[in-house]
Amino acid sequence: MKNFNPIRGTYDYMPREAKIREIIRGKILESYQNNGYNLISTPILESLDFLDSSEGGDNLRLMFKTIKRGDRLDLTKPDLSEKDITEEGLRYDLTVPLSRFYANNRNKLPNPFKAIQMDYAFRAERPQKGRNRQFIQCDIDVFGDSSINAELELLKTTIDTYEKLGFNNLTLKINNREILNSLILSAGFEEESIKTICVTLDKLDKIQINGVMMELIEKGFDMEKINKLSEILSDVKERGVNSLINYGVSEKTVLDLNYLIDNLNKMTDGKHNIMFEVSIVRGQGYYTGTIYEFYTEGFGGAIGAGGRYDKMIEKMTGFSVPAVGASIGFEPVTMLLKEKNVMFDAKENLALIYDEDDDILEVFDIKSKLMEKFNVSLFARAKNMKNFYEKIVEVADCVTSVKDYKEGKEIKILN
C-alpha cells in the first residue's frame, strides 16, 4: 500500500484543528491591526542570492532550495555545485523578506512603518514536538523608530494579543545586547570574543553558571576573566538593573530598560511577570539592542520573542533604518491552546438531514433560514445514521448538532 502521510515534519490538519488554527490566526491579526500595525505580504519564494546574503546562521543550512527550470538546468556541466542547480529558496523567516520589501518600497512607505506579517516559513529541522518544517510566523515590526517607545508599543501589543488568546500569566524576560557586551568587556574579554561568549551565555538557563564557566574554559578563555564574568553575573542577578551602571552599561540603556519594565507593569496592572533577565541572549547575530522572550506555564521554550536589529537592513540592502520586532510563536501557542482544550466562539455547525424525495427547493430554503444562526450543511439521510453521527460529529468534528428536516426537530449530539 502506498504511503499517504504528508512529508516528514509537516502536517495535515483535520477540520477541528484547521478551524482552531484559523480562529487563532484571526484573533492575532485582529489584535495587531487594532493596535495600529498594517498587514503586508511577501512571496514564500525568494532568490537564493538574496537569502544567502542574510545573517541566517544555521537557518541557511536548513533552507529548502528549488532547482533551476528548463534550459537553465545543465546537469552535464563538470564539477557541478549546489549553486549551479538551484535558483530560489523557501524563506526561513519573515524578517529577511521584510527587509527586502522595505528596500523595494521605502519611497512609498511612511516613517516609521509598522508592519504585520502572518504567513508561512520553512526550515528542514529535525522534526520534534512543536517544531514543524512548515510553520506560521506572526510578526510585528517597526522600521524607522529608534526610540524605546517602539519597544513599548510592540510589547504592549504583543501582551494584549496573548491576553486575547487567554494567556493571563505571562513571563516576559527583557535584556539588551549592549548590556551583554558591557558585562563581557567589563570582565576583561576582547570585543572579538563577544559573539562566542554570547553563544555560551545563551545556555545559562539550562546549564547554570557553573556549566557556563566550564564551557568557557573548554573554549580556551582565560580563567581570571571567566571568574570575573561569573562574579559580575552573580552581582547582576542579585542587585538587578541598578548594578549595571557599575559595569560600563550606559545610563541611557539602564533608563530605557527601567522605563520599559515600569510602564509595561503599570499598563498591565502587574498581572504578568515582567523583568530584566541577564540570561536572555537570542541566538541571531543581527540583534543590536533590546531583546526579549515570552514564557508561559506548560511550555519549556519561549512562546514569543524578538528584539531590536538596527544594523540588519543596512547590511542586507544598503539602506540604514532602525528596526525592532516581536513575534508570537504560532505553533507552540496553538499547541498549548489545543492541549488546554480552549474553546473559541464560533458559529455552531449544523447538519440538516433530508430525504431524497423531499422538495429540494424547500430544503434549501430552510437551509438559508438556518444559516442566519448556524453554519448549515445538507446531508441526504444515510443508511446508517449512527455511523454517520459518529464520524461527522465525534471523530471529524465537522458538525456539533444534527437537525432532521422531516421531523423538524434538532437532535443535539454533543454538549
Place this chain on the structure above:
Amino acid sequence: MKNFNPIRGTYDYMPREAKIREIIRGKILESYQNNGYNLISTPILESLDFLDSSEGGDNLRLMFKTIKRGDRLDLTKPDLSEKDITEEGLRYDLTVPLSRFYANNRNKLPNPFKAIQMDYAFRAERPQKGRNRQFIQCDIDVFGDSSINAELELLKTTIDTYEKLGFNNLTLKINNREILNSLILSAGFEEESIKTICVTLDKLDKIQINGVMMELIEKGFDMEKINKLSEILSDVKERGVNSLINYGVSEKTVLDLNYLIDNLNKMTDGKHNIMFEVSIVRGQGYYTGTIYEFYTEGFGGAIGAGGRYDKMIEKMTGFSVPAVGASIGFEPVTMLLKEKNVMFDAKENLALIYDEDDDILEVFDIKSKLMEKFNVSLFARAKNMKNFYEKIVEVADCVTSVKDYKEGKEIKILN
C-alpha cells in the same frame, strides 16, 4: 544598486492590497463555512513521487521542485538526472493534496465529506496579468456523494459567495463530459479521439466553429465526421438541452442538467445567467461528469470553475470515491474588486500623534479607549507632518485619519 524586486511572477503586497486580500479571503471562507463546508489544511510541499503520479498535465512541467538535502544530494553521480537531485515539489493545486489527505484520513472522515481549502499553490507560468506564480486557491469539494445534489449545493454555495463579494451578475456555463463524449461519438469519431477533439473544442469560444473545423482538419480527422460534428454542435446550440437525447446522451444526464439549471435559477430568482453551454470543456483530464465555469463582465477568462472527477482519487490512491469541486479564482476576483475600487467594511485606521514630553501612560490610555472604535497606531510628532500625512495616508494607505493627542481633536485627511 541591488535588485530588491520579488522574484519573477510573484508580488509584494502593500498595506492597502494586503488588507483587501485578507478581507476577501475572510469573506469567502465565512460564506463557505456558513454553507456547511469544513476547512482543512495540507502542507505546501508534497513528495515528488506523489505529485508526479497525478494527472497534472502541463502543470507537472511548471512545478517548483526542491533539491535533496545533506548527504542525499550526490552531484558526483554519473549521468545525473533531475530525479536524482530532487525530493519534494511545491503543490500546483489543492485537489491533488486533498486526494492524499482523503486517502490518509478516510477512516476518520464522514461520508460524504465536504472540504474547504484556501491556501497557496505554485506554478512557474509565464507571468501575465492575473497569473501569479504564487496564488491562492479557494476550493470547496465534496467527497462521497454521487448525486446531482452535491453539484447543486456546491454551485449554490459558490454563487452565494460571489454575491457576498458584490458580484450580482454572473454567467454560469454548465456542461458535462458525458455530453461531449456522446456528441463526438455520434459524429462517428472513435473513443480514442475524444481527448484530442476536446482539446480543440475547448477553443470554440475563441476560434468559433469554423476555427474548430480547421483545426480538426489539420489534425487529420475525416472530413465527413468533422462536418457531422459541426452539424450536431449547431443543432445543440440552437435547440439546447432538449436536442441532446438525439445524440446518445443518457436521459439521466439530461434530467440532471435541467434539474441543476432550473433549481439554481429558482434559488437565485433568475438574477444570474445560468445556462447549458456545449463549448465548456475544462482542460484537466480528470473530469468525468458535470463541468462548469463562472464569468463576469470586465474579465475575459473564467473567474471560477470546477466539476466532477469521480475516478481521480481511485487512480491516485486506490480508494474509489466520487468527488466534485468548485473553485473561486481568488487572483482574478481580487483584481476585479481592486479595479472597481470596491470598499469593504473594516475598522477605520487612526494615527494618534503625541509629543515626546507627553505622559506616556496617559497617551497609551487614550489609545486603549480609541481602540474600542478604531485601529489605533501611535506616532511621535514628526518634524515634517505634511510629508508624514502624505506617506501614511495617501501613498501607503496605512491610516485613514489622524488624531492629535495634544489638541485632542481628530484631523480627517481622507473622506
